[in-house]
Amino acid sequence: MTGTWTDCEKNMATTARVLIVEDEANIRELVGLHLRHEGYSCELVADGALALGVAEAEAFDLVVLDVMLPGLDGLSLCRAIRNGKKNPAVPILMLTARGEESDKVVGLESGADDYLTKPFGGLELVARARALLRRVRTPATEQAARDADGVVTVHGVEIDISRRRVRVLGNEVELTDQEFRLLHLLATHAGIVFSREALLSKIWRGDTFVTVRSVDTLVKRLRRRIEADPANPLHLLTVWGVGYKFADVP
Ligand code: CA
Numbered sequence: 403m404t405g406t407w408t409d410c411e412k413n414m415a416t417t418a419r420v421l422i423v424e425d426e427a428n429i430r431e432l433v434g435l436h437l438r439h440e441g442y443s444c445e446l447v448a449d450g451a452l453a454l455g456v457a458e459a460e461a462f463d464l465v466v467l468d469v470m471l472p473g474l475d476g477l478s479l480c481r482a483i484r485n486g487k488k489n490p491a492v493p494i495l496m497l498t499a500r501g502e503e504s505d506k507v508v509g510l511e512s513g514a515d516d517y518l519t520k521p522f523g524g525l526e527l528v529a530r531a532r533a534l535l536r537r538v539r540t541p542a543t544e545q546a547a548r549d550a551d552g553v554v555t556v557h558g559v560e561i562d563i564s565r566r567r568v569r570v571l572g573n574e575v576e577l578t579d580q581e582f583r584l585l586h587l588l589a590t591h592a593g594i595v596f597s598r599e600a601l602l603s604k605i606w607r608g609d610t611f612v613t614v615r616s617v618d619t620l621v622k623r624l625r626r627r628i629e630a631d632p633a634n635p636l637h638l639l640t641v642w643g644v645g646y647k648f649a650d651v652p
Contacts, residue, residue, distance in 0.1 A: 418442045418463040418535050423453040423479065424497065425471050429520070433466055433497075436524040437531060450474030457483045464535055465489065466527075467514070468497045484513040493534035497522075515594055533650070556589045557637055557649060559628060570628050580605055581624045588638065593650035595641045621646055 420442045424430040427448070434444045442464075447453040451473030457465065465483060469476040476496060483489050496517040516530055554561045560569040566582055568575050577585065583605050588596065596604075598614035605620065606612045621640075625632040637649050 419461070420444045420464045420466060420531070421447065421453065421457060421462045422466045423447045423450065423471060423476070424466070424468040425449065426468070429468070429497070432524070433527060436527050437466070440528055440531070442531070448472075450476065450479045454479055454482050454486075457489050458486050459488065461488050462492050464531060465492050465494045466497065466531070467494055470499065480513050495530055495534055554586075554590055556592050559585070559589060559637060561586055561589055568628070575627045577624070577627055580620055581627060584620055584624055585628065585638075588646065588648035592648045595644050595647045597645040601645065617646075 420437050422430060422433050422437070422444055424433060424446075425448045430446050430448060434446050437444050445456060445460075445462075447456055450471035453467075453471075454474055457479075465480075467476045467480060471479065474482070480494055480496065483492065483494065493516075494514045496514040498517050498519050515534055518527060518530060554563065558571045560572075562568070563586065568577055568582065568585065584601065587601070587604055598617040601617045602612060602614060606616070621638060622632070625635050625638050628637060629635045639647050639649055641647055
């Protein structure tokens, strides 16, 4: 099949490089077919452990990853890629089976940016891949923004970490410690969906007197501080049935 795509591969230097990890040959080939059709240069791997070797050796612009894999499972692989040196901020799209796995991807905070439940259509796959590739979230830009003066700016929301100050479109807003921590966590992971449980453990750190409802309450409070219209939020978005996320960087 690869012979068909020599023209695409000639343009490798200018096209996005995608690592596809899936043990089911049909799905692997199909994902490769769709993404190559988009002009991306694709590397197809069937085994999790082999894929980690590839991800440790080369930089990619996108990783498409199945959850159930031989060698090393997708969630562990995802974390290993995040903790590695070559691709710590690469967008990762997880492929999951219907049902439990989808929750697991979000709940375990594997570090995936998005997920697709099988079976999925080619158009949906391509749309998700494009969206992830558009996101400017390279380690260089993200880290530079953080290191420069400890200020992160996302969608006009400016978070000064060292001074614990927040400005929205230039206007300073007062936040409680919890509100600040929630905003900081979500805004520095723009586009990544956090489950209520994940937010609970991260923001309240083991406080046993809070429930997932506390997360909803905190989100409401934070929206009143940073959203022009809290009923129609532009920054702090609800992902129905899953949790919350900060709006993707356009
Ligand atoms: Ca599989």
